[in-house]
Amino acid sequence: MPDPVPAPVPAAASPAAAREVEAVFRAEHGRAVSVLIRFLGDIDAAEEAVQDAFTAAVQRWPLTGLPPSPAGWIITTARNRAVDRLRRESTRARRHAEAALLHAPDEPAEEGAVRDERLRLVFTCCHPALAAPAQIALTLRLLGGLSTPEIARAFLVPEATMAQRLVRAKKKIRDAGIPYRVPHEADLPARLRGVLAVLYLIYTEGHSATSGEHLVRADLCAEAVRLARSLAELMPGEPEVLGLLGLLLLSESRRPARTGRDGALVPLGEQDRSCWDRALIAEGQEAVRSCLRRGRPGPYQLQAAIAAVHADARTAQETDWGQVLALYDHLLSLAPSPVVALNRAVALAEVQGPAAALAVVEALDLPGHPPRHAVRADLLRRLGQLEQARLAYDEAIATAGNDAQRAFLTRRRSELET
Template sequence: MTDPAGLDDVYRAEFGRAVATLARLTGDIGLAEDAVQEAFADALRTWPQRGRPDNPGAWITTAARHRALDRLRRESSRDARESAAAQLMPDSEEPDVSSIADDQLRMIFTCCHPALAPESRVALTLRLVCGLRTAEIARAFLQPEPTVAQRLSRAKARIRDAGIPLRVPPPHLLPERTPAVLACIYLVFTEGYFATSGPEAVRDELCDEAVRLGTLLCELMPREPQARALLALMLLTDSRRAQRRSADGGLVPLEEQDRHGWNRAQIRAGLSCLVSAAEDGGGGKYLAQARIAAAHVVAPSWDQTDWAAIVAAYDDLSSCAWTPAVAVNRAVALGFRDGPAEGLGALDEIADHPRLANSHLVPATRAELLRRAGRYREAADHYRRALASIGNDPAARYLRRRLDEVVAADAG
């Protein structure tokens, strides 16, 4: 399908900003979203004939204001109509840039309100801030579109019925609310970069949107070092994305990637964010993970990776945000620093944790460490166990390749 007026690009860039502005003016997220949708429908009808306006964002926001005002006039009393008109029709037709920034920040915090379930926060953020259509969100998370539509509808109803305010929390609540926003953005990224299920190793759209959200949040909260630490982590990790897949869509492990194909501009930007966050006291889990990602991208080769620095970063991460997965990854790093036997010993300490019971993570990690130790027959057994519980197709193909290798090595 052709897009002669470049409307798709405008939709992605301007939808969230326009919804945020209309939501502030009307106090109703549902009305704001409907009005902006109608404005884009107007653009679809008129722009191909009249041409794309010089400021498409302003055109969309103004058209949406008129649409919202028409609806309020139809549904309200005379006094309410006059009040709505005064609220919705500003002196200038050009949206104020600083006001738009404030509106977007309000929208992000509203979408990530603790009263909403985590999966609803993600869906709402992708819909109302990033402008992803319901079908796109459903496809990204491999869920039926009606399920995602219902989740969005319930979340918006929850905001309305519970009276959740469209605002940035007051200063005394900001420290406890910001982590939910950061976690939402990082969840979008991790689901994109480490797809948990489905036919693709990486979901590019989710990676792109998470980086865009992280960049936006840093622009809106320039004094928040945790936001810069998260952006550093995502940029440094995302710089390797193009080399993470083979030509046939298979998963390429870090040690086999072509480092010349990594995105150097992202690496420079990520390292700059990392330094800035560290200087401004941005310690915590995102900074520790960014240090791990940085150690990988600055290493000239796999053999020259600074595993001591990576283990130290995992130690810091464990002290502030320990999880079983962190412990497993630390065991891997320890295996590279001190040898597979040390890694296997560290893995034994965490292997029986109940949160890892149904995951492929422990058997896959054990298999890799056993393979590196030359214990091929044992490695094969654990690769088979990992294959029985993995849901991502490219990751499963990678494990089968490793299984074939150790079986052949054992036979030889």
């Protein structure tokens, strides 16, 4: 089915009304889909019903105003649309399904260890019968409402590849008869790795949107942090859960300073650190200290520790880059990947100079990855290789995901002409 995007808002609607509908879509799509999957037991049918409901909302709300409970309106309308569709089917199985829906309560009863509806969806989609990439991609689609291109960017794969992966995951669930069932508490640890990856990627998409006008999607950031808090309450004994929460809190603390008043991107070294959220920093650093006391380091804990080092520095110049590099060395040994190596190269440039970092970046296999082009362009600029830097900036601009990143890179390139 098509990507989950609201239908065009009627021309008579005000811009404010259009923004309200869009905000509800971003905030409630995941919950609505999770509820409808539980009602219907079918992912495609649930997505289609929720999409129908949002299409109706887009047509009605800008003219009549938002209902008292927008989320409840969407869920009820989606359920009614699903029942209407079933009524048009003539098979006995469909009539039985319709009867079950008609007699189902408006809100399914809470059950199992996972009390949060959306976190339940994450655990359910991370079924061991699915390959890890399929688990994560499917959950990003259903929970985050991310489009296929956005998910493809997160996985660094072509859009067509991701579309096929999503279709295969749904087909496997349908053909194997995998139920939409909350796992028992004893089964949660086996699914934890996929759940952590999902929450991390939801936050990553919110932190640096792969498309659109704005650098940040605050709705996705807030949802990822909320789910991470719920997960930490559910599984307080898992250090990687606490590590992820600490990482997200420390990253979120910098959000007020990441863009200027005009929405322009402000890099870490130029941010006004007085704008950082000190309460989130304190909470994130306490999570990191708690992880350290457990002595079981993992990738999310190490990333949180790196974020904590940045938070400790009162100015960019006071950053302990040696410690950051050492933490990246540890992270690269635990979870080697080209993206980790790229981030390590940024720290390497501060410790050993841009030439050492450029040699690492040149060897990375990250075709079409905008951050690689941007880092390479900056290193070339610092080395005085201006013509090559211009070409690298051109590549970064051509592949940049959103308008704010593109504008920042364009400004950086223009500085080479002066």
